[in-house]
Amino acid sequence: MRKKVLIVILLSVPGALWAQLSGDLTLVKQIDATPVKNQANTGTCWSFSTTSLVESTTLTNGNGEFDLSEMYTVRCIYTEKAKNYLLRQGSAQFGPGGLGHDVIRAMANYGAMPESAYSGLLLGVKNHDHSRLDQQLKNYLDSLLKTRPVPANWMTSFQGILDEHLGKAPETFTYKEKTYTPQTFAREVLKFKADDYVNITSFSHHPFYSSFILEVPDNFLNGSYYNVPLNELISLTERALQAGYSVMWDADVSNRYFNQNSGYAIQWAGAEQPQNITPDQEEVTVDQATRQQLFESLVTQDDHLMHLVGLEKSPGGKKFFLVKNSWGEIGPFKGYINVSEAYFAVNTVSQVVPKAALDPKLKSKLGIK
Numbered sequence: 001m002r003k004k005v006l007i008v009i010l011l012s013v014p015g016a017l018w019a020q021l022s023g024d025l026t027l028v029k030q031i032d033a034t035p036v037k038n039q040a041n042t043g044t045c046w047s048f049s050t051t052s053l054v055e056s057t058t059l060t061n062g063n064g065e066f067d068l069s070e071m072y073t074v075r076c077i078y079t080e081k082a083k084n085y086l087l088r089q090g091s092a093q094f095g096p097g098g099l100g101h102d103v104i105r106a107m108a109n110y111g112a113m114p115e116s117a118y119s120g121l122l123l124g125v126k127n128h129d130h131s132r133l134d135q136q137l138k139n140y141l142d143s144l145l146k147t148r149p150v151p152a153n154w155m156t157s158f159q160g161i162l163d164e165h166l167g168k169a170p171e172t173f174t175y176k177e178k179t180y181t182p183q184t185f186a187r188e189v190l191k192f193k194a195d196d197y198v199n200i201t202s203f204s205h206h207p208f209y210s211s212f213i214l215e216v217p218d219n220f221l222n223g224s225y226y227n228v229p230l231n232e233l234i235s236l237t238e239r240a241l242q243a244g245y246s247v248m249w250d251a252d253v254s255n256r257y258f259n260q261n262s263g264y265a266i267q268w269a270g271a272e273q274p275q276n277i278t279p280d281q282e283e284v285t286v287d288q289a290t291r292q293q294l295f296e297s298l299v300t301q302d303d304h305l306m307h308l309v310g311l312e313k314s315p316g317g318k319k320f321f322l323v324k325n326s327w328g329e330i331g332p333f334k335g336y337i338n339v340s341e342a343y344f345a346v347n348t349v350s351q352v353v354p355k356a357a358l359d360p361k362l363k364s365k366l367g368i369k
Contacts, residue, residue, distance in 0.1 A: 024314065024315060025279055025314055025338055026313045027310060027322070028310075028312055029241050029242055029244075029311040030309065030310040030322070031056055031060065031245070031246040031309045031310060032059040032060065033052065033059075033246065033307065033309045033324055034052060034055045034059075036324060036328065036335030037070070037328075038127065038128075038327060038328035039326045040129060040328075041127070041128065041130065041131055042074075042096060042128045042130040043134070044071075044074050044098070044128075044130070045326050046099055046102060046103065046218070046250075047073045047103055048326035049305040049306050050103035050248045050305070051070045051073065051103060052246075052248075052307040052324060053100070053247070053248040053352060054068065054103070054112075054190070055068055056246040057245070057354055058191070060245060060246075061191070063189075063190065064189075066190065067115045068112055068113070068190075069113050069114060069115045069117065069120065070120070071118060071119065072110075072112065072113050072117075072118045072120070072169055073103050073106045073107065073112070075120070075162050075169060076106045076109075076110040077103075077106055079158070080105075080106075080221070081093070081095075081220055082094070084220055086144060086154075089145060090141075090142065090145050093218060093220045094138055094220075096134050097218040099218050099223060099250060099305070099350065100199070100248040100305060100350065100351070101352060104194050104197050105194065105223075107190075107194070108192070110182055111182025111183035111184070111186040112186040112190060112192065113169075113173055113182050113185055114173070114175060114185075117170055117173035117175070118167070118169050118173075120167065121167070122165075132165065133162075133165040136161050136165075137162075140157065141158075195355070196354060196355055196356065197352050197353065198226060198353055199214075199223060199224065199225040199226060199350060199351070199353075200225060200228060200233065200350065200351045200353050201225040201226070201227055201228075201348075201349065201350045201351070202228055202229060202232075202233040202291070204288055204289070206227050208227050208228060208229050209227070209228065209365045209366055211366075212224060212225065214350055216301070216349065216350075217302070225350055226366045228362070230286075230288045232362065233345075233348065234341060236357075236358060236362060237351065237353075238311060238319070240354065241310065242311065243357050245354040246307060246308055246354075247308040247351055247353050247354075247357075248308075248351060248352035249305065249306050249308045249323065249351055250302055250304075250305045250348070250349045250350040251303075251348050251349055252299075252300045252302070252304075252349065253347070258337075258347075260331045260337055261330070262277060262332070263337055263338055264279070264338050264340075265338070265340065265343045265347075266283060266340045266342070267340060267342040267345075267347075268281045269282045269283055279314035279315065279338070280315060280318060283318075284342060286342055286345040286346050290346070294346065295349075300346065300347055300349065301349075302350070306323045307323065307324040307325075307326075308321050308323055309324050310322030312338060318340060319341040320338045320340055321339045321341070322336060322338060323336060323337050323338070325337055355368065
């Protein structure tokens with residue numbers, strides 16, 4: 001996951017102002033979303049984006065508005081990564097990155113809590129910075145692998161490092177004058193169910209309408225994804241948004257076409273970047289074969305996760321997605337970016353989608369109940 005050092009002041013973006021965020025685009029459909037946050041100098045976009053998805057889903061389902069702790073989930077997943085890394089004797093991924101299904105798993109197994117109960121920031125610290133934490137955790141695990149037998153209490157020291165950098169996570173907390181554990185909060189207040197979400201991707205090196213373990217470095221849990229053709233990936237995303245459900249989006253943004261500072265991600269055609277990029281800019285034609293070739297040649301990589309919260313249309317009729325990023329309120333659209341359908345088609349790696357948003361016929365093809 002990309003790390004960005006961005007120090008900004010968070011400002012809420014009321015729904016009534018969203019139409020102003022799309023510039024020359026017409027907002028066709030908007031999904032309620034919580035304010036833009038800043039992952040700052042961390043590789044935790046996977047937690048910010050998927051937590052934002054869960055927050056939006058609770059709004060859509062009428063369960064209320066929540067500001068959930070991304071860092072509680074992050075420390076839970078650090079713990080799972082550590083166990084996996086140690087058992088695989090270092091032949092596994094250990095780092096700050098992750099995927100959307102990690103958040104769904106963490107909330108199912110460990111629960112969730114409000115940001116007010118656990119921010120992951122020490123007293124007096126205003127912005128996340130995990131550069132020292134990541135290195136210290138990795139060094140500790142690598143030191144353990146040099147010994148046999150590994151000390152039985154190694155996890156105590158690992159948790160101590162997390163406590164030192166993120167603060168100790170509470171076992172119980174108070175929310176609206178009632179005491180909860182993370183598990184009871186997720187179950188009773190959020191009404192969270194892991195089965196309400198599905199993982200989707202689109203690559204032709206595996207059969208369509210089946211599931212497979214997505215081959216990207218951050219898939220340390222070996223999570224499976226349902227595989228659909230590109231045209232259905234696009235249509236199911238549009239259908240979800242039209243139905244009022246947002247989507248977690250995992251994509252490649254380390255390319256010249258993604259420009260947060262301009263507020264647009266447009267897969268413009270030609271070798272030279274246009275002087276002035278506009279929504280109706282001519283773009284490349286994308287098909288399944290082109291997409292597959294870019295993935296297998298490691299051009300398209302899993303490097304950043306965001307949150308799709310709206311549909312837009314250009315003056316010329318091109319489709320765009322309104323995307324909530326987690327780099328703070330930067331750029332002309334206050335932390336949002338407008339992503340063209342062509343860019344989406346080329347650069348999407350995976351998604352987490354509310355199951356209720358899927359077409360019944362597609363669910364039948366995929367064997368989803």
